[in-house]
Amino acid sequence: MKLWQFLLFFLFSVEITNAADYELYDYDWLTQKAEVVTTPAALTKAPDDDDVIVDQLDNRKAVNNEIIGGFSNQKSFSCPHAKPTLHTGETVGQLSPEDITIVAAMGDSLASGRGLWAFTDVEFRGAAFPIGGDANMDGLVTIPNILSQFTSKIDGVSHGMGSADVLPDYQFNVAQIGAETEDLPQQAVELARRMKRYIGNELKNRWVLTFIVTGSEEFCEKCEAPSKTSIRKALGVLKKAAPRNLVVLLGPVHVASTYRQNINLMRPRCKCLEQMTGKDYRKLFDLWKKSFITVENEFNGMNYTTFGVLAIPSLAIHSRNPQSLLVPKKPLLNRKGHSYAAKWLWNRLIAGPNYNISNIALSEDAYYCPSVGCPYFRTVQNFHQCSVITESDWAAQYATTPVPLEGTKHRKQVMDRNLGGFIAIILFLAICSVSVFGTFFYCHGMRATKGRFDYGKQKPVEEEL
Numbered sequence: 001m002k003l004w005q006f007l008l009f010f011l012f013s014v015e016i017t018n019a020a021d022y023e024l025y026d027y028d029w030l031t032q033k034a035e036v037v038t039t040p041a042a043l044t045k046a047p048d049d050d051d052v053i054v055d056q057l058d059n060r061k062a063v064n065n066e067i068i069g070g071f072s073n074q075k076s077f078s079c080p081h082a083k084p085t086l087h088t089g090e091t092v093g094q095l096s097p098e099d100i101t102i103v104a105a106m107g108d109s110l111a112s113g114r115g116l117w118a119f120t121d122v123e124f125r126g127a128a129f130p131i132g133g134d135a136n137m138d139g140l141v142t143i144p145n146i147l148s149q150f151t152s153k154i155d156g157v158s159h160g161m162g163s164a165d166v167l168p169d170y171q172f173n174v175a176q177i178g179a180e181t182e183d184l185p186q187q188a189v190e191l192a193r194r195m196k197r198y199i200g201n202e203l204k205n206r207w208v209l210t211f212i213v214t215g216s217e218e219f220c221e222k223c224e225a226p227s228k229t230s231i232r233k234a235l236g237v238l239k240k241a242a243p244r245n246l247v248v249l250l251g252p253v254h255v256a257s258t259y260r261q262n263i264n265l266m267r268p269r270c271k272c273l274e275q276m277t278g279k280d281y282r283k284l285f286d287l288w289k290k291s292f293i294t295v296e297n298e299f300n301g302m303n304y305t306t307f308g309v310l311a312i313p314s315l316a317i318h319s320r321n322p323q324s325l326l327v328p329k330k331p332l333l334n335r336k337g338h339s340y341a342a343k344w345l346w347n348r349l350i351a352g353p354n355y356n357i358s359n360i361a362l363s364e365d366a367y368y369c370p371s372v373g374c375p376y377f378r379t380v381q382n383f384h385q386c387s388v389i390t391e392s393d394w395a396a397q398y399a400t401t402p403v404p405l406e407g408t409k410h411r412k413q414v415m416d417r418n419l420g421g422f423i424a425i426i427l428f429l430a431i432c433s434v435s436v437f438g439t440f441f442y443c444h445g446m447r448a449t450k451g452r453f454d455y456g457k458q459k460p461v462e463e464e465l
Helices: 003-033 143-147 181-198 200-204 216-221 228-241 278-300 335-354 391-399 407-417 419-446
Strands: 100-107 207-213 245-250 253-257 307-312 315-319
Touching (some): 100 143, 100 181, 143 207, 143 335, 181 200, 207 228, 228 245, 245 278, 245 335, 278 307, 307 335, 315 335
Parallel strands (some): 100 207, 207 245, 245 307
16 A cells, blocks of 8 residues: 555544534434434424424514525525616615615624634634635625625625734624623624714715624523523614614524434533433423514614614524534534524525425525515514615605604704794794883873983082071
């Protein structure tokens, strides 16, 4: 045997051994939990050893969600553009992928790209699925690289490797390794500073898509409920800094086998989660889900027209070979895992909660084009009612109607429009005042018996006789 053949055989043997060890790590635990089930009917049940019921991660439905087209790469991209035919971007319920010109990310290691550079803890932010922008869609699947098929200008995209304080501020990725929900307000303040510095007053007119990717590490390490107060504070900061903003609140990762999607393969990688029963795990997950939905309802209940919150309780991806999505022995997604996450999240944003992962194979599924009946991101504002309006119809109905102003701008507009009337009223009141007070003093003077110079004079004292 030649030397190069021996080396090749040795390397191949090592790779196979590592893969075998890696597969045993996941599937030994999986088979201890329950026997592999392949029938769809069994997947809808909730045995005590199941972690969650994937089909019930989000029970909401969205109208007009028919998907009639998709693409798999740049060459096959053929999604019809809504603009300039349709009028979009007026509200959160009419927000099209074409309206997004700024992306931002907050959260933990999942958003910072930790684990994407093999065998190190380097943060590969340029490849992180919510905000990475290295390469293009054919070489790297991320949300910004998919958005680039719809719009040519996107600010805030992450590039390269390094921590948040090392990479330039014009990259709007402030996620930190090990960050928890309690850290979100501080991250929001930093993100607001960066956006104001590099976007400035344009933030009032440009749409931002912000991803808060949180829970994967906190859920794994502490096994505690999230801090709703901290999430509220962070959203308040974002609302003030970027009023035209769709914030996607994305929960913990759930990685599963295609044959048993209710079992989360992240659990054996987390000390406290591994010790839980399926029942206890479901209770903890329900706390996270309810917290996310509560905060979502609170902000959307304020009826902001251009600021919305979309809660996605869990990023649930699966594969016939799920260990290929994970960093060995760590609760982190590798590059393939990030690609799956980007595809799942994109399709979830386009199709809404109706996007059911148990009925599709992510490796074979396409990237969805926006629905013809509702060509927008599926947000809470258009789940129950979604309508389209052409640019010409919008101009005919609304363009001639002045947009109502608020605060000091509204008062200034009223003053300018009614300046003549205000001057006439002031003159009328002045004339009335002069007439009334003049008449009063004139009548008083006529009744007087002394002149004004007589007052103060003393009567002379008569001499004594």
